[in-house]
Amino acid sequence: MxxxxxxxxxxxxxxxxxxxxxxxxxxxxxxxxxxxxxxxxxxxxxxxxxxxxxxxxxxxxxxxxxxxxxxxxxxxxxxxxxxxxxxxxxxxxxxxxxxxxxxxxxxxxxxxxxxxxxxxxxxxxxxxxxxxxxxxxxxxxxxxxxxxxxxxxxxxxxxxxxxLADYAAHLRSLVDLGAIRPLKIVVDAGNGMGGLTVPAVLGDAAGLPALPLEVVPLYFELDGTFPNHEANPLEPANLVDLQRAVVERGADLGLAFDGDADRCFVVDEQGGAVNPSTVAAIVALREIARVAAAGETDVNVIHNLITSRFVPEAIERAGATPVRTRVGHSLIKDQMKVTGAVFGGEHSAHYYFRDFWGADNGMLAAMHVLAEFGAQQAPLSELAARFTPYSLSGEINSVVDDVPAAYTRIVETFTGRGEFDELDGLTVDGITAESEPFWWFNVRPSNTEPLLRLNVEGADEPTMVAIRDEVLALIRG
The missing domain is CATH 3.40.120.10 (Alpha-D-Glucose-1,6-Bisphosphate, subunit A, domain 3)
Structure with missing residues (x-):
């Protein structure tokens, strides 16, 4: 060189x-x-x-x-x-x-x-x-x-x-899908690497026994020009083809992978997107139950501060300890090691597993969802609703010329109305009477762009919308 x-x-x-x-x-x-x-x-x-x-x-x-x-x-x-x-x-x-x-x-x-x-x-x-x-x-x-x-x-x-074959066999050893009811699933690989790994793990392309899954492939051709849509399922526009195909094919659910297939998003039988916090709660409870059955008593589960309040609530009810962290891939990997957590979930659909060296694996999370869903008879929309009791805004990005000024406006407006937490950006937890619906929001500046990222959750849709709109008005001046 x-x-x-x-x-x-x-x-x-x-x-x-x-x-x-x-x-x-x-x-x-x-x-x-x-x-x-x-x-x-x-x-x-x-x-x-x-x-x-x-x-x-x-x-x-x-x-x-x-x-x-x-x-x-x-x-x-x-x-x-x-x-x-x-x-x-x-x-x-x-x-x-x-x-x-x-x-x-x-x-x-x-x-x-x-x-x-x-x-x-x-x-x-x-x-x-x-x-x-x-x-x-x-x-x-x-x-x-x-x-x-x-x-x-x-x-x-x-x-x-x-x-590839060893990878597929390892994932099969972690989640048993052999006894679930037959399912039809549409998988949108977005012309990314899911087109290689899905047939190996969920099919028989790697020489493993066939599973009770009918996989309907969507954009499995490996193509780095992404001719059909960007391989970013976090953007709603990139889920439209999958949502349509699930409904048209009468499928039980749909899975969408990003370009390098480390994140997986789930769509129910009606074409509705399942919130990543819902997936995190489902997988967390399965992992807690698994290690508890093996005799573990001191069980930690990581969630970042943007996930739904239901996630730590569900972890606690299952007898484990929720560990709240900042947002960030390598940070959470480090925390998985430090805490010995059995599982970690992020709002961005990154899911981390102790049995996978503490690393994130979207395919493994999808397999847990298939195992949980396939072990009962209710449609996925009904199952997911049990794990989605509150209303989330999703992440809303705003281009802001003066980020510190916007931040100051928020602090001044919500002083006395909420408790402030600066673990990662600013989290405001509403001070509400016992009879009033709860709310919280988080605002995080981007490290590289003049952006503020907003996430809001409320006990119900009207509460979330009211807080969301008020904070957005302050952010955008």
Missing amino acids: NPAAPSDVRARLEAVVKAYDVRGIVGEGLTEPIVEALAAGFVDEVGAAGGTVVVGHDMRDSSPGFAAAFARGAAARGADVVSIGLCSTDESYFASGSMNAPAAMFTASHNPAAYNGIKFSRAGAQGISLGTGLAAIRDRAADYLEQGIPANPEPGVVTSADV
Whole structure:
């Protein structure tokens, strides 16, 4: 790799190295020389010289080239590289966990086709954030871009491995779907990696026994240009095709995966979106019951502060301890390890499992929903309603010219009306009489854009709407 001019190297790296991963526009922020340098910095940071590093990639056009560049940079610094090729992000976590090796996954998740990125893991699928190694990787990479990557006297070798069948078998060992009632499910892979992993895990493509599932595929063709819709099910517009197909095909439910298939969203038989907090509550109760049956008595379950109030209520009623955290992928992975939590759920449809090295796995969450749903006879809309007693706004983003001023307006307006909590942004918990419906909201500034993110929950729809509209008016001035 030829050294780069030092003028803009550090600025370019600071632009693409985010709080929890690397993300940038291909050919501008992210290039093969930058990837090589990041790989070298990664090997140094995690002490992988003389050991093994796993690299996998999604279906984006630039991903194979970036994965190859990463292998060159890692091998130059003395790491043996195991290339697992096309995979989902949670499949790369499986490889990292089962091989006990650090890993790099090339994906930009739900971002448009022009983007790509890297999700790094330490050995055992442990997360890396800006404060726990990612900044050091960035700074080492800047040095290597300016000065060149010094070759290790004993460079590593690059080999290939296919872990899809082992990944599918591992998930099947964690959730038994063999005895559920027959279900018809529509799955929208969004032309992302779910098109590879769903047939292996929920079907027989990996050589596993067939399950009592009829899977109706939607956009299973791997295509990083996303010709049908963006692979971001968090946006309601990207669920429309799935919702229509579920109703038209008379399916029992629908599943939608994002581009790298680590997040899964659920749609009921009427085409209604099931809130991720509802999924978190369902999975939490199943995991609590499982470990309690095995004799565990001190059970922790993580939820971030944006999930429905029902989630910690359900955890407590089940005899476990809810652990409230800030929002953030690597942060929650760290908390899973520190607390020994059996499960963790986020409002963004990231679900974390102790039995999956504390990492998030959308497929595993979907399997838990299928197991719970398939063990009873009620339609999913009815089952989900039992876990959705309150009214949530969902996350509402507002472009704000003066974020501090908007924040001040909110504080002044709600002083005396609510209790303030600054664990992550500002959470205001309404001070209400016992007979009055509860409400709370959270406002969080974006780290990278002039945005305020609002989430509101109320005991009922009118309460939530009233608070939502009042806070939005304050945010937008």
